[in-house]
Structures are given as structure tokens and as C-alpha cells.
Amino acid sequence: MAENFEQHSDVSAADLARLTQEAQAEATPSTAKIIWSEFKADKPAMAALFIIVGFILFVMIGALFINTPKMMETNIMGYFNQPFTSDYWLGADSGGRSVAKQLIVGSRNSIGIAIGLTIISSTFGICWGLISGYFNGYIDWGMQRVYDFMMMLPMTMMIIVLVTIIPHYNSVTLTLIFSIFYWEGTSRLIRSRTLAESEKDYVSASRTSGTNHWKIIFREIMPNISSLIIVDCTLSFAENIGVETGLSYLGFGLPSQTPSLGTMIANANDPNNITQYWWTWLPAALEIIILCLSISYVGQVLRRAADASQRQGAAD
Amino acid sequence: MSLIEIKDLKVHYPIRTGFWNRITDSVRAVDGITFNIEAGETYGLVGESGSGKSTTGKSVVGLEKVTSGSIMYKGVDITKKANRTKLDYNQDVQMIFQDSLSSLNPRKRIEDIIAEPLRNFEHLSKDDEKLRVLQLLDIVGLDADALYKYPHQFSGGQRQRIGVARAVATNPKLIIADEPVSALDLSVQAQVLNFMKKIQREFGISYLFISHDLGVVRHMCNNIAIMNRGRLVEIGTREDIYNHPLHIYTKRLLAAIPETNVNQRAAHRASRLAVEKIYQEQQSKYYDENGEAFPLIQVSPTHAVALPENIAKQLASQEGEVQA
Numbered sequence: 198m199a200e201n202f203e204q205h206s207d208v209s210a211a212d213l214a215r216l217t218q219e220a221q222a223e224a225t226p227s228t229a230k231i232i233w234s235e236f237k238a239d240k241p242a243m244a245a246l247f248i249i250v251g252f253i254l255f256v257m258i259g260a261l262f263i264n265t266p267k268m269m270e271t272n273i274m275g276y277f278n279q280p281f282t283s284d285y286w287l288g289a290d291s292g293g294r295s296v297a298k299q300l301i302v303g304s305r306n307s308i309g310i311a312i313g314l315t316i317i318s319s320t321f322g323i324c325w326g327l328i329s330g331y332f333n334g335y336i337d338w339g340m341q342r343v344y345d346f347m348m349m350l351p352m353t354m355m356i357i358v359l360v361t362i363i364p365h366y367n368s369v370t371l372t373l374i375f376s377i378f379y380w381e382g383t384s385r386l387i388r389s390r391t392l393a394e395s396e397k398d399y400v401s402a403s404r405t406s407g408t409n410h411w412k413i414i415f416r417e418i419m420p421n422i423s424s425l426i427i428v429d430c431t432l433s434f435a436e437n438i439g440v441e442t443g444l445s446y447l448g449f450g451l452p453s454q455t456p457s458l459g460t461m462i463a464n465a466n467d468p469n470n471i472t473q474y475w476w477t478w479l480p481a482a483l484e485i486i487i488l489c490l491s492i493s494y495v496g497q498v499l500r501r502a503a504d505a506s507q508r509q510g511a512a513d
Numbered sequence: 514m515s516l517i518e519i520k521d522l523k524v525h526y527p528i529r530t531g532f533w534n535r536i537t538d539s540v541r542a543v544d545g546i547t548f549n550i551e552a553g554e555t556y557g558l559v560g561e562s563g564s565g566k567s568t569t570g571k572s573v574v575g576l577e578k579v580t581s582g583s584i585m586y587k588g589v590d591i592t593k594k595a596n597r598t599k600l601d602y603n604q605d606v607q608m609i610f611q612d613s614l615s616s617l618n619p620r621k622r623i624e625d626i627i628a629e630p631l632r633n634f635e636h637l638s639k640d641d642e643k644l645r646v647l648q649l650l651d652i653v654g655l656d657a658d659a660l661y662k663y664p665h666q667f668s669g670g671q672r673q674r675i676g677v678a679r680a681v682a683t684n685p686k687l688i689i690a691d692e693p694v695s696a697l698d699l700s701v702q703a704q705v706l707n708f709m710k711k712i713q714r715e716f717g718i719s720y721l722f723i724s725h726d727l728g729v730v731r732h733m734c735n736n737i738a739i740m741n742r743g744r745l746v747e748i749g750t751r752e753d754i755y756n757h758p759l760h761i762y763t764k765r766l767l768a769a770i771p772e773t774n775v776n777q778r779a780a781h782r783a784s785r786l787a788v789e790k791i792y793q794e795q796q797s798k799y800y801d802e803n804g805e806a807f808p809l810i811q812v813s814p815t816h817a818v819a820l821p822e823n824i825a826k827q828l829a830s831q832e833g834e835v836q837a
């Protein structure tokens with residue numbers, strides 16, 4: 198059989214190295230290079246990337262040097278201390294606890310939960326959507342009924358109930374509880390695109406080429422909806438910061454000894470704090486706004502990089 | 514023995530209606546067709562859009578679930594998935610798709626696209642595989658620097674040639690060509706068709722050539738089947754179909770071939786209108802009471818038409834054909 202091809206083509210084993218080299222010279226740049234050139238073309242996004250990476254590294258490392266139980270002890274001498282003093286850079290709250298230190302530890306907790314939640318719920322949602330959309334028929338029907346049932350449950354109430362009945366919950370269990378409910382939107386979105394995508398001819402071509410279903414789903418279809426996945430992941434990351442924050446604000450998130458962005462914003466529950474002691478809640482609020490904006494900037498760049506027709510970076 | 518024997522193939526899609534989503538009717542995309550493809554020949558399957566020719570092609574390659582009937586290959590019915598897997602059927606039967614852009618995964622490099630069937634069926638070493646891909650690119654007239662590019666960097670004709678290279682990669686015995694050139698402009702059509710012919714000569718491949726373009730079919734095919742509303746209305750050699758068409762549907766298709774001779778414009782128009790008039794007036798003669806084609810009747814050793822026996826004989830003698 199190989200002889201058959203040898204006969205009708207001038208290319209032989211001797212040319213292999215030379216032709217490979219020629220091809221490599223003409224090769225399209227790798228994905229990492231494309232993403233980098235996209236970032237270079239978009240200065241605000243570049244700044245956003247540095248803000249996110251720098252900030253996350255800062256809080257992750259900074260929190261290691263802070264003794265949280267000691268920090269959370271009430272110190273009557275620091276009662277609503279003014280900000281920008283040598284002891285309290287960002288002032289102190291009603292318990293005399295440093296806002297700056299709480300902000301660092303709280304950000305670590307909130308961002309950690311958001312990252313964990315995004316990874317778990319998106320991975321699950323993407324797999325669910327891809328499998329449901331690709332196989333169609335009975336499998337799709339069954340999986341969509343499970344989805345419908347999950348959608349029917351009142352999410353916030355269920356989370357609050359679960360949080361109250363679990364005796365010793367911490368950020369890990371909280372992340373897992375959130376994950377039970379937050380895969381649904383992603384899965385439906387991915388499924389709808391997969392339905393359209395699996396009708397395309399390249400999927401048929403892969404099937405006639407003898408590729409198995411799982412390889413088609415995860416190696417053929419998934420890369421083709423990667424722009425959607427990236428956008429969805431960045432948006433849900435930004436949203437997930439808000440999820441924990443919102444619940445902690447209501448008092449059902451992390452326990453009160455564990456600082457988080459939500460518990461800090463909850464300071465704004467008190468009208469006194471809003472008017473006089475603005476430093477207790479404003480830094481956390483600003484941080485969330487800046488983080489979410491930065492993430493969506495980065496998400497846009499990633500989306501453009503994944504879709505050749507939207508690119509602004511140097512032509513390849 | 515023929516390479517592929519298709520017998521009474523039916524593909525029906527259920528129509529579900531009502532509250533309980535019950536099957537109330539079915540769309541008969543392919544409704545009992547029978548023909549054989551010989552080794553090394555190009556078999557043309559012609560019909561208007563919606564006549565079920567693509568569905569037939571997809572059934573033969575194993576992409577479409579068949580309602581009933583059989584497709585025999587090497588003495589095995591390949592409408593069953595287990596038989597296809599056992600034979601490594603798709604190593605021998607491949608497909609070229611109509612839309613060259615959507616049939617190539619936009620996120621994969623050309624090397625990976627062409628090597629995909631090789632990886633699944635032949636398990637070559639890395640170097641052998643790359644060499645084979647380079648040879649295939651050479652055979653379809655593309656340079657080696659295409660190797661690490663993406664499909665969107667090529668023109669339509671080049672992409673379709675990449676599709677041909679992928680189909681040829683495992684050295685198949687039959688290639689289903691589902692309107693391979695209808696999305697290309699005319700100059701590129703000829704180029705791709707000539708590559709397909711060249712490959713057929715060199716590798717002894719059979720084609721099932723699906724098209725609505727009778728000009729292209731005449732250039733490519735020795736045997737032709739005309740399909741209408743899910744059934745075959747006429748089967749014959751190129752000579753039979755183009756010079757002695759019997760069924761009104763075939764005549765209509767032939768009349769629809771554009772003519773560039775301006776001097777005889779009026780004459781062509783008149784003949785087209787005459788055919789159309791016969792079609793409008795004599796539908797009941799050519800189709801049964803449900804508007805479906807009749808069973809095929811042999812009128813010569815190579816020529817069969819879907820008409821009642823007496824009409825078929827009568828028309829055949831009018832056309833001056835030798836009786837079977």
C-alpha cells in the first residue's frame with residue numbers, strides 16, 4: 198500500500214527533513230503567541246492582566262504572613278481608627294481590626310472560592326453540555342431533564358439551607374455547595390452551541406475517519422467552541438466573586454471570624470458606616486469593581502485570540 | 514461481483530406531532546432504491562436538491578441510520594454498525610464533502626486533518642505518517658509548506674483538494690463524492706475534477722459521484738442513476754441517459770442544462786417549454802396516483818426506467834432503442 202503512494206508522488210523519505218523545515222518556516226504561530234500579540238495590541242487589557250495577576254499573587258502571598266485569628270481579635274483601642282495612619286493604613290472597623298489586613302485575607306478567601314467554583318462548575322457544565330449536545334436522542338433527553346430539575350430548585354434558598362445544616366463549614370465546603378448549583382447556565386449554553394457544531398461536516402468527516410465519539414467531543418468540537426468557553430469562564434469568574442460576596446453580605450456565606458470581601462461590604466449595612474466610616478467598606482467595593490472590569494477585559498482579548506476574524510494583533 | 518450492492522435502501526425520518534410526540538408520519542428521504550457500484554468506475558447519482566441523493570451517499574458511508582434495506586460490501590451488510598467496525602469499513606470507503614470549509618476542522622492544522630484517518634486505521638510511525646501526508650499533498654498538487662497551516666488560509670479549490678487528499682489517505686476502494694465541486698467556481702471545478710480523475714486512474718478507486726450538475730456528471734461518470742423524490746427514475750449508461758432519456762424527469766433535467774449558443778436561444782427555449790408542458794400535462798402518466806415514481810423496468814441490458822411496462826416499451830421504441 199505504501200508503495201502505491203511512492204509510485205505516484207515524487208516525495209520520498211529523503212526529502213522529509215527538508216520539507217518539514219520548509220513547512221515549519223511557513224507555519225502559523227502557536228496559540229500562546231497569538232494570545233500574547235493580542236495582549237500587546239490592546240493596552241488596557243495588558244494593564245488589566247497585570248492588575249489581576251499582580252493582585253492575586255499579592256493577596257495569596259501576603260495572606261501567608263498575616264496571623265488571621267490574631268488579626269480578628271477585637272482591639273478596643275483601634276475603634277474606627279482613621280485611615281492613612283502608621284498602624285492602620287486603611288483604618289480599622291468597629292472591632293478595631295485593621296481593614297488593610299482584612300482586605301488581604303478576605304480577598305484571598307473570596308478569590309480562592311471564585312477560582313475553585315469556576316473551575317469545578319465550568320468543567321462540569323462544559324462536559325455536561327458537550328455530551329448532551331453531541332449524543333442527542335435519549336441521552337440528551339435524560340440529561341436535560343436532570344438539568345430542568347436542578348433549575349427548578351430555588352438556588353439561593355437551597356444554599357442558605359445547606360449552609361445552616363452543615364455544622365462546620367469553611368471555604369472548601371462552601372465552594373462545593375456553590376458548585377452543585379452553578380454549572381447549569383454553562384451547560385445549557387455549551388449544549389446549544391454543541392448542537393449546532395455537531396451538525397457540521399468536519400464532525401461527519403471525523404466519524405468517517407474512524408475517530409471515536411469521545412475524541413470527537415473533546416478534541417474536535419471543544420476547541421471549536423473554545424471562544425465561547427473562555428468568555429463564559431471569565432464572565433462566570435467575575436460573577437462568582439459576586440456570589441460569595443453576596444451571600445456573605447446576607448450573613449450566610451463564610452463564618453464571621455473568616456474575613457471575606459462579602460463580610461467587609463456587609464459593614465455598609467450600618468448607615469453610620471456609610472456616612473462616617475467609609476473606609477470600612479469602600480476599599481472592598483472598589484476592589485470588586487476593578488477586579489471584575491479587569492477580568493472582562495482579559496476575557497475579551499482571549500475571545501479575540503480564539504477567533505481569527507476578530508484579531509487586532511499583528512497579522513500572522 | 515460488484516464492489517457495493519445497494520438493495521431496496523430506505524431512509525425514513527419520523528414526523529412527531531401532538532402532545533405525546535407520537536410518530537404520525539414519516540419523510541421518505543430515500544424510498545427503496547437498488548443499484549450496484551462496480552470496482553474502478555464512477556457512478557453518477559443525479560437529482561434536484563431534496564431528492565435524497567446526499568442521504569443515499571451518507572448511508573453508504575455509514576453516517577446515516579438506515580430504516581430498511583441492505584448495503585452489501587464484501588458479502589457483509591454494512592448498514593449494521595458492528596459489521597462496519599469489524600471490517601474497518603471506513604478505511605475502504607471514504608467521503609468528500611460539498612462544503613470544503615466546514616468539512617475541515619478550522620482549529621486543526623492540515624497535517625492533523627489529513628493524518629486523522631491514518632492515525633485511526635494504519636498506526637504508522639511519526640515519520641512515516643508525515644511522509645505519507647507530504648506525498649498526499651504532492652499528489653493533489655499542494656506544496657509541503659501547507660503542512661502546518663490552518664484551513665482558512667487556503668482558497669476554496671485548495672481546500673477541496675485537501676479534502677480529496679484526506680479521503681485518499683487510507684487508499685480506499687470507494688469514495689463518496691457528495692457534490693464535491695458545486696461550491697467552487699468553474700475554473701477550479703475542472704481542476705479538482707481532473708485531480709479526482711487522475712487519482713482514480715492511479716489508485717483504481719471507484720466514485721459514487723453525487724451531483725445536480727449534468728455537465729459535470731457527463732464529464733466524470735460512465736453509469737448514471739437519476740433520482741427523484743427518494744426513488745430512482747432512470748438508470749443507464751452515459752449514452753442511455755444523455756441520448757435516449759425516457760422519463761420526463763430526466764428530460765427536464767437535461768433541458769435545464771444551460772446552453773451558451775446564442776444563435777439557437779429561441780429553439781432551446783421552445784424545447785424547454787415543450788418538455789415542461791409535457792411534464793405539467795402528463796404527470797399521471799409518469800408518476801403513480803401518490804405522485805411517486807413507478808418501479809424500475811428494464812428496457813435494455815443497461816437501461817432501466819421507472820414507468821409502467823407498456824409506456825416504457827412504447828417510449829423506448831420511439832427513441833429507437835434496441836429492445837431488451
